[in-house]
Each structure stands twice: as C-alpha cells, then as structure tokens.
Amino acid sequence: SEAAERFTAANPKSAAIQEQALAAMPGGNTRTVLHYHPYPLRFARGEGCRLWDVDGHEYVDFLGEYTAGLYGHSEPVIRDAIKQAADDGWVLGGPTLLEARMAETVVNRFPALERVRFTNSGTEANLMALATARAHTGRDRVMVFKGAYHGGVLYFSGSPLNAPFDYVMGDYNDAEGSAALIREQGDRLAAVLVEPMSGSGGCLPGSGAFLQALRDATRETGALLIFDEVMTSRLSPTGLHGLLGITPDLLSLGKYVGGGLSFGAFGGRADILAKFDPRQPGAWPHAGTFNNNVFTMSAGLAGLTHVYTPERAVSLNADGDALRARLQTAIDDRGLPLAMTGRGSMMALHAGRTAPTSPPEAAQRNRRLVDLMHLDLIHGGIYTARRGMMVLSLPMDAAAFDTLAAAFEEFLDSRRGVI
Numbered sequence: 001s002e003a004a005e006r007f008t009a010a011n012p013k014s015a016a017i018q019e020q021a022l023a024a025m026p027g028g029n030t031r032t033v034l035h036y037h038p039y040p041l042r043f044a045r046g047e048g049c050r051l052w053d054v055d056g057h058e059y060v061d062f063l064g065e066y067t068a069g070l071y072g073h074s075e076p077v078i079r080d081a082i083k084q085a086a087d088d089g090w091v092l093g094g095p096t097l098l099e100a101r102m103a104e105t106v107v108n109r110f111p112a113l114e115r116v117r118f119t120n121s122g123t124e125a126n127l128m129a130l131a132t133a134r135a136h137t138g139r140d141r142v143m144v145f146k147g148a149y150h151g152g153v154l155y156f157s158g159s160p161l162n163a164p165f166d167y168v169m170g171d172y173n174d175a176e177g178s179a180a181l182i183r184e185q186g187d188r189l190a191a192v193l194v195e196p197m198s199g200s201g202g203c204l205p206g207s208g209a210f211l212q213a214l215r216d217a218t219r220e221t222g223a224l225l226i227f228d229e230v231m232t233s234r235l236s237p238t239g240l241h242g243l244l245g246i247t248p249d250l251l252s253l254g255k256y257v258g259g260g261l262s263f264g265a266f267g268g269r270a271d272i273l274a275k276f277d278p279r280q281p282g283a284w285p286h287a288g289t290f291n292n293n294v295f296t297m298s299a300g301l302a303g304l305t306h307v308y309t310p311e312r313a314v315s316l317n318a319d320g321d322a323l324r325a326r327l328q329t330a331i332d333d334r335g336l337p338l339a340m341t342g343r344g345s346m347m348a349l350h351a352g353r354t355a356p357t358s359p360p361e362a363a364q365r366n367r368r369l370v371d372l373m374h375l376d377l378i379h380g381g382i383y384t385a386r387r388g389m390m391v392l393s394l395p396m397d398a399a400a401f402d403t404l405a406a407a408f409e410e411f412l413d414s415r416r417g418v419i
C-alpha cells in the first residue's frame with residue numbers, strides 16, 4: 001500500500017538492520033508482537049516520553065513498552081537506583097534487603113496480595129499462579145477466555161505453543177455463560193484466569209457484573225480466581241481489582257512494577273502462599289536464579305516508592321481518561337464509525353460505532369484499519385502498538401497529548417474514505 005511505501009522510503013537504515021537480523025533470527029525478530037509490515041522501526045535511544053529511530057526520526061512513545069514503560073526512558077530516580085545496584089554487585093547469590101522491601105511495598109499496595117513471590121516475567125508469574133492453583137485444589141483444568149493473552153505460552157488465539165494445561169474457554173464479558181461454565185466444570189476446575197480489563201485484546205474493560213459473576217461462581221465451586229494484572233495494575237493506586245473492589249484469590253503482576261526491567265510477581269491469599277514456605281517439610285519449590293535480581297528489585301522499589309506514588313497513579317489515569325474522551329470527540333465530530341475503548345492510561349481504537357466487548361470481536365473488526373492508523377501515526381511522529389493500542393507514560397505533558405491528537409485527526413481526515 002501507499003502507506004507502506006512511504007514508510008520504506010523514510011526508513012532505509014531500519015531496512016538495512018532488518019536485512020542483517022534476518023540471518024540470525026526468524027523474521028529478524030525475537031518478539032513477535034513487535035513485527036509489522038513492511039518491517040519494524042529500529043530504535044537508537046529514548047528520553048522521557050520520546051524515542052529516536054536509527055534513521056533519525058523523533059517519536060512520542062505511545063507504545064510505552066506495552067505498559068512496562070510507565071516511567072518513560074531513563075527516569076532519573078530509577079537510573080540512580082540501577083547505578084547504585086551496579087556499584088554494589090549484582091550476582092550476590094543470596095536474599096537481600098531490597099527484595100524484602102520490594103515485597104513489603106507491593107503487599108501494602110495491592111489488596112489481593114497478602115503474600116508475594118517474584119519471577120522474571122509476567123508469563124512466568126501466570127504459569128506459577130496456574131501451577132499454584134492446580135496444586136492447591138488438586139484439580140487439573142483451568143479456565144481462560146477466548147483471545148486472551150497471558151504470556152508467550154499462554155495465548156488463547158490458536159497458538160500451538162501453549163503450556164500443556166487442560167483448558168476450557170469462556171467468552172469475555174459473558175457473565176451468565178461464564179458462571180454456567182464454571183458451575184458445569186464443578187470440581188474439575190482448579191482456576192479461572194482473567195484480566196480485569198483485556199489489555200492486548202483491545203483495552204476492553206471487564207464489566208463489574210462479569211467479574212463479580214466469576215468471583216461468585218468460583219467461590220461456589222472451590223476454583224481459585226486469578227486476576228492477571230500484569231498490564232492493569234497501573235490503573236489505580238491499588239490496581240484495577242482495588243478500584244473495582246473485587247478481590248481474587250491470586251494475582252499476577254509484571255511490566256512497570258519492576259521499574260522497566262524484567263519482572264513478574266504472583267501472590268495472593270496467605271493460606272495458599274504458605275505452601276511455599278521453605279521452612280516446612282514438603283514445601284512447594286519455587287526457584288529462579290534471577291527472581292530477586294538486584295537491578296529489578298532496586299529499580300522497582302525506587303519507582304513505586306518515589307515516582308509512581310498513589311497521587312501520580314490517580315493523575316496519570318485522569319490524563320488518560322481525558323485523552324480518550326478527546327480522541328472520541330474528534331471521531332464523533334466527524335461522524336465516523338470508530339470507537340475508543342480503555343480505562344485510564346490504556347486505550348485503543350476500534351472499527352465500528354460501538355465498543356467491542358471481547359478480544360475475538362475486536363480482532364475481527366479491526367485489522368486493516370488499525371494497521372493503517374499505525375503507519376499513519378508513525379508518519380505523524382507517534383509510535384504506537386500496531387494493534388491500535390495507546391499507552392501513557394509519566395513524562396507525557398500537554399505537548400505530547402497535542403501531538404497525538406493532531407496526528408490522530410490527520411489520520412481521520414486523510415482516511416475518511418476508507419474508514
């Protein structure tokens with residue numbers, strides 16, 4: 001298409017590096033989600049909420065490392081914490097004060113976390129949460145939702161690579177059908193794993209009725225309710241479950257909570273996590289060389305303590321609500337059949353006048369339109385996720401929001417004919 005040709009003409013250095021990368025990685029890629037046609041931009045550096053690619057273009061970064069980039073690039077407090085960790089050695093091979101303080105901080109912050117354990121990624125956190133639920137209940141099967149993404153080996157959209165658990169799938173936001181499925185599964189079902197807002201599925205909020213139905217039905221059958229808040233824990237000072245007032249049995253975290261370094265955590269009810277207490281005979285093992293790596297512990301602790309304070313969580317999400325409304329107004333002023341969805345600092349664009357309510361519905365509607373928007377926004381100096389998702393970071397100011405709004409309006413006006 002003409003948008004792809006314009007992209008190719010503007011990005012010869014990214015093209016050359018892509019060619020080089022093809023020799024060692026399939027598709028020149030080690031993160032499938034970052035690939036797009038004709039080839040992805042290669043980045044040279046970032047600062048605050050801005051990025052520069054190898055061809056010298058500047059972008060406002062609305063991809064925000066898929067929510068892990070909440071602090072922006074080289075945030076000074078976090079940079080100092082990383083430097084301190086580097087000065088003090090980083091393969092200590094023993095527990096540290098840092099991880100004790102990091103654990104205390106997340107336990108105090110997120111109501112569902114009575115106890116916590118750290119991992120290296122959100123994928124691993126979810127794998128551990130599911131394994132914990134299966135061991136705790138003595139049951140095999142787990143329930144997830146069609147189109148859900150919970151990590152590289154937990155992607156319920158036809159991937160042949162998933163961890164070999166026995167799954168059943170519900171429909172996201174179908175309260176009655178999901179509760180019925182949970183009851184029908186009865187004492188075969190160990191856990192229900194769900195994001196309280198589907199993030200990569202298109203920033204689709206789970207309704208209160210849906211999430212409460214999952215809470216009630218799992219309580220009835222003895223399955224554990226696991227909230228994957230790897231993305232959504234940024235949406236309030238107490239995570240999305242804290243905001244909604246629904247407490248799962250287990251919770252997984254990741255992304256920005258580690259200050260922008262590799263991070264995951266799973267935890268929840270103290271009586272369940274107690275099985276990991278290594279002082280008792282028969283304790284469940286949970287290992288991982290880098291679970292308490294000092295860079296992440298130091299960066300995560302500094303970020304939560306000094307940067308993403310409860311006040312800033314409230315203001316960042318208020319900025320996101322205002323921006324989402326602003327983009328929707330731009331759509332409505334033009335009478336176009338598009339809908340913004342999301343909550344707080346995470347949002348996405350969808351084709352159609354009404355918001356989709358499930359990931360498969362969003363995926364079916366959007367494809368061509370969001371691909372086009374992605375390339376048009378890049379042309380307008382805005383870097384976003386290919387699937388139409390936009391994520392805020394703390395360094396963003398009014399100028400950053402104005403740049404996005406201008407590029408978005410330009411996209412709407414120039415593509416009116418195909419929308």
Ligand code: PLP
Nearest residue numbers: 121122123149150151230231254
């Ligand atoms: N869960 C959700 C909801 C996610 O969005 C992601 C990553 O995008 C993950 C889990 C996996 O986290 P990680 O990429 O750290 O393995």
